[in-house]
Amino acid sequence: MEKQVGTFAVKKGLAQMLKGGVIMDVVTAEHARIAEDAGAVAVMALERVPADIRADGGVARMSDPGLIEEIMETVSIPVMAKVRIGHFVEAQILESLGVDYVDESEVLTPADEEHHIYKHGFKIPFVCGCRNLGEALRRIGEGAAMIRTKGEAGTGDVVEAVRHARSVLGAIRRLENMPDEELMAYAKNIGAPFEIVKETKELGRLPVVNFAAGGLATPADAALMMQLGVDGVFVGSGIFKSGDPAQRAAAIVKATTHFNDPAILADVSRNLGEPMVGRQVTDIPEAELIAKRGW
Amino acid sequence: MKIGVLALQGDFIEHVHALRRIGMDSSEVRLPQQLDEIDGLIIPGGESTTIGKLAIDFELMEPLRAFGQDKAIWGTCAGAIFLSKDARREQPLLELMDITVERNAFGRQVDSFEVDLDVPALETVAPSWSPYHAIFIRAPLIESVQKDTQTLASLPDGRIVAARQGHWLATVFHPELTSDDRFHLYFAEMIRTN
Numbered sequence: 001m002e003k004q005v006g007t008f009a010v011k012k013g014l015a016q017m018l019k020g021g022v023i024m025d026v027v028t029a030e031h032a033r034i035a036e037d038a039g040a041v042a043v044m045a046l047e048r049v050p051a052d053i054r055a056d057g058g059v060a061r062m063s064d065p066g067l068i069e070e071i072m073e074t075v076s077i078p079v080m081a082k083v084r085i086g087h088f089v090e091a092q093i094l095e096s097l098g099v100d101y102v103d104e105s106e107v108l109t110p111a112d113e114e115h116h117i118y119k120h121g122f123k124i125p126f127v128c129g130c131r132n133l134g135e136a137l138r139r140i141g142e143g144a145a146m147i148r149t150k151g152e153a154g155t156g157d158v159v160e161a162v163r164h165a166r167s168v169l170g171a172i173r174r175l176e177n178m179p180d181e182e183l184m185a186y187a188k189n190i191g192a193p194f195e196i197v198k199e200t201k202e203l204g205r206l207p208v209v210n211f212a213a214g215g216l217a218t219p220a221d222a223a224l225m226m227q228l229g230v231d232g233v234f235v236g237s238g239i240f241k242s243g244d245p246a247q248r249a250a251a252i253v254k255a256t257t258h259f260n261d262p263a264i265l266a267d268v269s270r271n272l273g274e275p276m277v278g279r280q281v282t283d284i285p286e287a288e289l290i291a292k293r294g295w
Numbered sequence: 296m297k298i299g300v301l302a303l304q305g306d307f308i309e310h311v312h313a314l315r316r317i318g319m320d321s322s323e324v325r326l327p328q329q330l331d332e333i334d335g336l337i338i339p340g341g342e343s344t345t346i347g348k349l350a351i352d353f354e355l356m357e358p359l360r361a362f363g364q365d366k367a368i369w370g371t372c373a374g375a376i377f378l379s380k381d382a383r384r385e386q387p388l389l390e391l392m393d394i395t396v397e398r399n400a401f402g403r404q405v406d407s408f409e410v411d412l413d414v415p416a417l418e419t420v421a422p423s424w425s426p427y428h429a430i431f432i433r434a435p436l437i438e439s440v441q442k443d444t445q446t447l448a449s450l451p452d453g454r455i456v457a458a459r460q461g462h463w464l465a466t467v468f469h470p471e472l473t474s475d476d477r478f479h480l481y482f483a484e485m486i487r488t489n
Binding site: 009036 | 305307344345373402406469
């Protein structure tokens, strides 16, 4: 067989290599170096972390290619970057830069309120957010090779990350016990492709890697998500909006590996300095919630 | 016989599943004392910098080197880098196997690929020959092998992608991502005859 690139197996495979790891938001090459030294498995290159996007308001778009390239040149680990939901030209640009993963992200201002990108058409892999199983399976149907539960980005409040992870993982547990004749009606009800519903039932998990994101700020938050059953974590504002980013980043990496060992979790949580100043999700007006972008 | 899988980071569950398919007992290794219970160790794919850093933080470097002196170790991708004597850059390595590796040798993710390989050594565990379908993800390359290290597989252009030195095995691709378990059978056989 001739060499094949851009297959679904290699797209999904990179996410499998990231499992048990922490993907960190970085806004400069210096941040990227700190993240790599702390043990990040990948970095997400962007101009502003979600907490600042939230604070600044305005339209949030794909980052400057120059910044992304600088970060790609600085670290040896994979570099991810975000595009607006539905903005396939931003994705084409990132593909031409050679970024390792594209995040079609609700953290940026959506470019299309009806359609997400047709991701099977690209050689580079995509990660997409979800709040429930139907949303996850629709994204996989469009070609997402990795899923992250959305949480509520830029808040430092883990409550939505927990809600979305429980929603997806709980639905899969119920699906596993569902008789086959109920699958078609179930697929219709959650608006998901039947074949992928069936595959998820057979596997007892999503057919692609599933990370948690949105509001994680402490080692305990990362371990909580891992114990709930996700494959790894994204930490956005939680690291570089804290008092001592390098130490906190390293502690979250250790907590993600030893998520089931409370003695180690206690040890890595000690003397970490100030966490990011959080914002309770229940205090945020409905219109400012990020997770409801996309469908 | 029990095979451990280093579970600091990476696709260790995929290895555990492959071992289960071939009827092997396995256990996840995160701390030094867990090495005492196993007869051989797989270091999975993942990010080699992350795995190296966690191995230092949890004081696994010397116990792993001591384990490797007489027990079998197999590294896939990041694991192969970690097992090597030289990765041509500053990063923590076990420095056991006499191979020189080059990280991300094929380029970035957009260059990751699948290809069929000819691996004659697998005929010892599966007598009827068939090509081995290999998945390379941001893969390193075995730039050169030294001392008594044997090449087990190469790309058509001659570049080395799998090698063995006594009880150490390195593959820069990911047998754990496919349902072809011949490399897992081969490694189990290495442990048995070690």
